[in-house]
Amino acid sequence: MRKLVFVIISFFNTAMLFAQNDDSIFIRRIADEILVNGKAYENLRYLTKQIGGRLAGSPQMVKAEQWGLKVMMGSGADKSWLQECMVPHWVRGGQDQARADYRKGKKTLDIVALGNSMGTGTKGVRAEVIEITTFEDLEMKQDKIKGKIVFYNYKFNPKFIKTFLSYGDAVPYRGQGASRAAKYGAVAVIVRSMTHSTDNNPHTGAMNYIDSISNRRIPAVAIGLRDADWLSNLLQKESVHVFFTTNGHFLPDTVGHNVIGELTGSQFPDQVITVGGHLDSWDVAEGAHDDGTGCVQTIEILKTFKSLHYTPKHTIRFVLFANEENGSRGGDKYTEEAKIKREKHIFALESDAGGFTPRGFGFTIPDSLFQKVLSWKELFFPYGGSEFTRGGGGSDIGPLNRTFGTTLAGLSPDSQRYFDLHHARNDVFESVNKRELELGAINMAALVYLVDKYGL
Amino acid sequence: MRKLVFVIISFFNTAMLFAQNDDSIFIRRIADEILVNGKAYENLRYLTKQIGGRLAGSPQMVKAEQWGLKVMMGSGADKSWLQECMVPHWVRGGQDQARADYRKGKKTLDIVALGNSMGTGTKGVRAEVIEITTFEDLEMKQDKIKGKIVFYNYKFNPKFIKTFLSYGDAVPYRGQGASRAAKYGAVAVIVRSMTHSTDNNPHTGAMNYIDSISNRRIPAVAIGLRDADWLSNLLQKESVHVFFTTNGHFLPDTVGHNVIGELTGSQFPDQVITVGGHLDSWDVAEGAHDDGTGCVQTIEILKTFKSLHYTPKHTIRFVLFANEENGSRGGDKYTEEAKIKREKHIFALESDAGGFTPRGFGFTIPDSLFQKVLSWKELFFPYGGSEFTRGGGGSDIGPLNRTFGTTLAGLSPDSQRYFDLHHARNDVFESVNKRELELGAINMAALVYLVDKYGL
Numbered sequence: 060m061r062k063l064v065f066v067i068i069s070f071f072n073t074a075m076l077f078a079q080n081d082d083s084i085f086i087r088r089i090a091d092e093i094l095v096n097g098k099a100y101e102n103l104r105y106l107t108k109q110i111g112g113r114l115a116g117s118p119q120m121v122k123a124e125q126w127g128l129k130v131m132m133g134s135g136a137d138k139s140w141l142q143e144c145m146v147p148h149w150v151r152g153g154q155d156q157a158r159a160d161y162r163k164g165k166k167t168l169d170i171v172a173l174g175n176s177m178g179t180g181t182k183g184v185r186a187e188v189i190e191i192t193t194f195e196d197l198e199m200k201q202d203k204i205k206g207k208i209v210f211y212n213y214k215f216n217p218k219f220i221k222t223f224l225s226y227g228d229a230v231p232y233r234g235q236g237a238s239r240a241a242k243y244g245a246v247a248v249i250v251r252s253m254t255h256s257t258d259n260n261p262h263t264g265a266m267n268y269i270d271s272i273s274n275r276r277i278p279a280v281a282i283g284l285r286d287a288d289w290l291s292n293l294l295q296k297e298s299v300h301v302f303f304t305t306n307g308h309f310l311p312d313t314v315g316h317n318v319i320g321e322l323t324g325s326q327f328p329d330q331v332i333t334v335g336g337h338l339d340s341w342d343v344a345e346g347a348h349d350d351g352t353g354c355v356q357t358i359e360i361l362k363t364f365k366s367l368h369y370t371p372k373h374t375i376r377f378v379l380f381a382n383e384e385n386g387s388r389g390g391d392k393y394t395e396e397a398k399i400k401r402e403k404h405i406f407a408l409e410s411d412a413g414g415f416t417p418r419g420f421g422f423t424i425p426d427s428l429f430q431k432v433l434s435w436k437e438l439f440f441p442y443g444g445s446e447f448t449r450g451g452g453g454s455d456i457g458p459l460n461r462t463f464g465t466t467l468a469g470l471s472p473d474s475q476r477y478f479d480l481h482h483a484r485n486d487v488f489e490s491v492n493k494r495e496l497e498l499g500a501i502n503m504a505a506l507v508y509l510v511d512k513y514g515l
Numbered sequence: 516m517r518k519l520v521f522v523i524i525s526f527f528n529t530a531m532l533f534a535q536n537d538d539s540i541f542i543r544r545i546a547d548e549i550l551v552n553g554k555a556y557e558n559l560r561y562l563t564k565q566i567g568g569r570l571a572g573s574p575q576m577v578k579a580e581q582w583g584l585k586v587m588m589g590s591g592a593d594k595s596w597l598q599e600c601m602v603p604h605w606v607r608g609g610q611d612q613a614r615a616d617y618r619k620g621k622k623t624l625d626i627v628a629l630g631n632s633m634g635t636g637t638k639g640v641r642a643e644v645i646e647i648t649t650f651e652d653l654e655m656k657q658d659k660i661k662g663k664i665v666f667y668n669y670k671f672n673p674k675f676i677k678t679f680l681s682y683g684d685a686v687p688y689r690g691q692g693a694s695r696a697a698k699y700g701a702v703a704v705i706v707r708s709m710t711h712s713t714d715n716n717p718h719t720g721a722m723n724y725i726d727s728i729s730n731r732r733i734p735a736v737a738i739g740l741r742d743a744d745w746l747s748n749l750l751q752k753e754s755v756h757v758f759f760t761t762n763g764h765f766l767p768d769t770v771g772h773n774v775i776g777e778l779t780g781s782q783f784p785d786q787v788i789t790v791g792g793h794l795d796s797w798d799v800a801e802g803a804h805d806d807g808t809g810c811v812q813t814i815e816i817l818k819t820f821k822s823l824h825y826t827p828k829h830t831i832r833f834v835l836f837a838n839e840e841n842g843s844r845g846g847d848k849y850t851e852e853a854k855i856k857r858e859k860h861i862f863a864l865e866s867d868a869g870g871f872t873p874r875g876f877g878f879t880i881p882d883s884l885f886q887k888v889l890s891w892k893e894l895f896f897p898y899g900g901s902e903f904t905r906g907g908g909g910s911d912i913g914p915l916n917r918t919f920g921t922t923l924a925g926l927s928p929d930s931q932r933y934f935d936l937h938h939a940r941n942d943v944f945e946s947v948n949k950r951e952l953e954l955g956a957i958n959m960a961a962l963v964y965l966v967d968k969y970g971l
Contacts, residue, residue: 094673100713217550220897220954257556257949416872416929418899441676443874443929473872473899473929475950493713494931498676 082438082512085367086505090442092363093497093504099359100493102130103352103414107345107488114174114342115382116148116313123338127318127354127379134358135365136320136377144392146315146382149175151342152306155280157249159188160300161293168290169259169283171343171483172305173233173250173266174385176279183304184208184247184278190294194231197239205244208301210282211236212291215255215478222255222474223412226481229253233264233281241273248279249301251287256479259283263341264482265385278305315339315381317389320361324374331397333376333407334360334507337383337390337455344486348477352414352491354379356470356500363504371511373405380455383411390455394462404465406510409453410503413481414496415472417444420506421451423460423467428515435509444502446471466515468506470499538968539894541823542961546898548819549953549960555815556949558586559808559870563801563944570630570798571838572604572769579794583774583810583835590814591821592776592833600848602771602838605631607798608762611736613705615644616756617749624746625715625739627799627939628761629689629706629722630841632735639760640664640703640734646750650687653695661700664757666738667692668747671711671934678711678930679868682937685709689720689737697729704735705757707743712935715739719797720938721841734761771795773845774835776817782828787853789832789863790816790963793839793846793911800942804933808870808947810835812926812956819960827967829861836911839867846911850918860921862966865909866959869937870952871928873900876962877907879916879923884971891965900958902927922971924962926955 093099110126113119124141131139157168172178186208191197193213197204211232219225230253237248252262261281268276280303282290293299318338324330336353340346361377363369381389397404408420419439422429432447439445452460452467459465472495480486549555566582569575580597587595613624628634642664647653649669653660667688675681686709693704708718717737724732736759738746749755774794780786792809796802817833819825837845853860864876875895878885888903895901908916908923915921928951936942 090676091674217950218547220546220899222950255950416931443676475872475954476948479948492932492935494673494678494711498931 082509085508086438088367089363089504089508090501092366093359093501096366097359097497097500098362099355099496099500102355102358103347103491103496104488106351106354107347111345112342113338113340113346114384115146115315115339115386116310117342120315120339124316124318127338130358131318131320131361131377134320134362136361137323139320141316142319142392142396143314143316144381144388145312146388147386148310148313149307149385150310152178152308155305157280157301157303159290160302162297168286168301169261170249170280170303171261171263172307173279173281174263174341175266176237176305176307177276178306178308179247179278179304180306181304183302185300185302186246188290188294188299188301190291194239201243204240207245208247208249209240209245210249210290212251212287214251215253217255222478225255226253226478233266235267235269237266237277237279238269238272241275241277245277247277247303250279250281252281252283254284254478254481256284259285260483260485262481262483263343280305315389317381317393318379320377322361322364322371322375324372325370326372328374329403330373331376331402331404332373332507332510333378333404333456333459334503335378335380335455336410338379339382339384341384341482343482344484345488347486347488347491348413349481349486350383350411352496352499353410356410356414356496356503359500360504360507373511375507375511383454387454390458393455394458397459398462404459404463406466406515407456407459408468408503408506409456410470410499411453412470412474413472413477414491414499415476416495417442417470417472417499417502419444419446419448419471420468421448421471423450423452428466439502439505442501442505443498470503472499538965541964542894544823545819545960545964546957548822549815549957552822553815553953553956554818555811555952555956558811558814559803559947559952560944562807562810563803567801568798569794569796569802570605570840571602571771571795571842572766573798576771576795580772580774583794586814587774587776587817587833590776590818592817593779595776597772598775598848598852599770599772600837600844601768602844603842604766604769605763605841606766608634608764611761613736613757613759615746616758618753624742624757625717626705626736626759627717627719628763629735629737630719630797631722632693632761632763633732634762634764635703635734635760637760639758641756641758642702644746644750644755644757646747650695657699660696663701664703664705665696665701666705666746668707668743670707671709673711678934681711682709682934689722691723691725693722693733693735694725694728697731697733701733703733703759706735706737708737708739710740710934710937712740715741716939716941718937718939719799736761771837771845773837773849776833778817778820778827778831780828780830781826784830785859786829787832787858787860788829788963788966789834789860789912789915790959791834791836791911792866794835795838795840797840797938799938800940801944803942803944803947804869805937805942806839806867808952808955809866812866812870812952812959815956816960816963829967831963831967839910843910846914850914853915854918860915860919862922862971863908863912863915864924864959864962865912866926866955867909868926868930869928869933870947870955871932872951873898873926873928873955873958875900875902875904875927876924877904877927879906879908884922895958895961898957898961899954926959928955
């Protein structure tokens with residue numbers, strides 16, 4: 060009996076070994092193709108330099124959609140199309156400007172209006188500044204807020220090794236800060252940028268007016284770190300007034316699109332694997348790492364599968380999602396239509412954490428399937444993407460999991476540099492390294508290949 | 516019996532668990548100290564911006580040594596001193612210039628003389644160019660070499676994931692190319708830079724005249740990739756002459772120093788752990804990643820141990836080595852003096868692969884000790900440095916292993932960006948990310964701590 064068990068185990072081990080060898084050989088071919096013939100970097104150059112920032116509703120959004128559709132077709136999709144969805148249309152409306160007035164003089168401050176915020180109008184807003192370090196601090200000082208500009212100076216925590224934890228920790232000040240301050244009569248808010256960069260670039264990003272907290276919609280801006288520290292130091296010594304003008308406002312919702320390319324499955328055409336990034340970006344930069352890199356990596360996988368004549372068993376959809384930054388309408392639409400059409404979505408992968416050197420993937424997945432995925436881990440080791448952790452996915456694919464229970468994965472690149480440029484003017488093509496970008500695409504392609512081959 | 520074994524194993528496991536908890540707590544304290552109070556980035560700013568490139572024998576070398584000694588003392592070394600060694604003194608001697616003459620016109624080429632090469636003098640060298648792709652190609656074309664400039668256009672292989680393998684593959688063309696071409700009568704060589712960067716910066720680095728191959732010492736330069744590709748394309752169509760001037764030459768050897776700081780061991784003062792980087796750099800840039808980062812990481816570990824009141828059991832030496840780039844005299848001297856003084860060197864760690872996000876360490880270590888080191892691996896996982904591989908160390912600590920059999924380790928940062936700037940004019944402070952630099956120091960400090968605590 061023990062001998063039989065041994066023979067059976069040996070057989071399975073050998074079978075597994077052969078399978079693993081086939082897989083490691085095919086993944087090596089993926090890597091060689093991307094490293095030698097890859098187009099992700101040149102595609103990114105076009106998207107960032109020829110089109111640029113592409114906020115939902117902007118003319119650049121339209122150009123980017125047309126570009127995406129063309130590249131999907133040129134990369135060998137069996138089908139490609141635009142999936143229409145209505146998107147919000149927030150515009151910055153002009154240049155954001157700020158100045159501090161203090162005892163000894165005036166100082167220009169480097170600010171940027173938060174996305175979705177209402178502008179001050181041409182008159183601007185001028186008031187004394189009160190520094191608030193935490194929401195608890197705000198509650199303690201609620202009697203002193205009225206008529207003032209609240210300056211949230213909550214620091215991006217340097218102790219988290221994974222910087223997304225610092226972001227999650229700090230971002231409520233950007234998201235809810237305005238309404239919470241408005242509740243106590245503040246006339247505007249200035250938020251310390253969500254970054255530990257060493258420069259002074261302010262970082263924008265979505266904010267929301269939360270009517271259940273306050274129905275007053277006050278202007279909201281982010282400030283660069285050097286200016287934030289300067290302001291904080293000065294406030295220890297004297298009162299400071301800040302004057303700023305912003306012009307943000309909403310226009311009526313407009314038509315946007317998810318850009319979709321498809322390789323139709325040879326065995327299970329009705330079972331869908333989705334891989335994507337989001338095509339929109341904030342307007343202040345070129346949207347290189349957020350999320351041009353995710354888009355061109357997605358297209359690179361399509362191109363690579365075609366170049367290697369890989370015929371997928373399942374249908375694979377390559378999706379450039381609309382409007383992740385200030386509405387998530389693209390991701391919502393994709394799932395809504397899948398529900399209407401009763402599609403079966405077995406797996407979705409998103410790259411939306413920057414085009415940096417890959418570390419691994421985060422999975423939203425049942426325990427039993429995670430064991431299966433873990434058995435593939437060694438295949439990723441040579442390409443840097445073997446850290447498989449629980450939790451993860453992406454904003455745009457999240458609805459698939461919530462609606463269908465679809466297993467999700469998110470590419471986890473090294474996170475040290477991301478918040479140096481996230482939503483700031485330095486998120487440009489030059490900040491992306493060609494090989495780091497390509498290694499991300501290699502690891503993503505390998506994961507899609509394994510899910511397609513072995514199912515989930 | 517089995518029960519007893521179980522009890523014993525349980526006991527060891529529990530003891531190990533407690534030890535591991537202590538260790539993970541202390542390493543977390545190291546990380547917090549470096550991420551919150553670290554000085555590595557500001558030290559690097561001074562070294563690169565105030566001192567700059569610091570080739571052996573240069574005035575900047577002297578300034579850097581004085582700076583290093585001062586910082587060692589200021590960081591809390593029990594002792595610190597300069598260890599004298601004679602160093603070679605190669606100087607560039609002026610600006611390197613090159614021009615291609617072809618049918619339709621002239622084109623300036625971006626070149627840099629290779630380190631240790633003899634200049635052309637003011638007259639320059641002008642000759643027809645012959646492209647050579649490999650040393651085999653050179654042998655095949657040996658009859659066509661005489662009187663020509665050999666253009667080695669061997670490509671940096673993009674297929675290696677670890678870029679140091681591409682470097683090892685390509686670097687013989689830089690190191691031996693001149694003598695091999697001189698053997699067949701070439702008058703000079705132009706070498707394609709050892710990089711897969713997307714820019715046109717030429718990359719210098721050491722070359723050697725190998726008398727056993729040829730006693731003719733011909734000028735040698737590196738060329739940027741865009742110019743190399745332009746030249747190669749043109750040579751498919753027509754003959755091209757290149758004119759270039761370089762002025763490199765050797766002055767007499769001069770006095771240099773290793774900069775050493777020491778924490779004297781409380782239990783085993785006669786057993787030495789060494790951690791270091793090299794203080795010298797090529798002259799064309801600021802020597803930020805090569806190897807300013809290794810130097811400031813080394814100093815950071817000293818500073819951190821002092822801040823945390825960590826009293827090492829073994830003597831720990833923090834060493835900024837002299838002359839790694841074109842002579843290795845500092846590393847040789849350090850081992851020579853250790854031999855004379857009959858010191859016992861149990862472990863040495865070097866950081867000389869850039870200040871990028873850490874991936875792990877490479878070890879030159881006996882099998883039995885590697886098992887011990889592997890048992891620490893999990894402690895490094897939270898800080899990104901848990902890939903423990905065999906093979907590795909550093910040029911400066913290599914002699915310790917060859918002489919005493921000392922166990923070596925080299926920090927392995929992510930290697931994708933290193934050869935974009937290695938020995939090129941863009942190896943400047945701005946290319947270093949503060950947190951990536953700090954994470955390297957954290958992982959190094961953790962390894963030194965564990966070796967000190969548990970021995971090797």
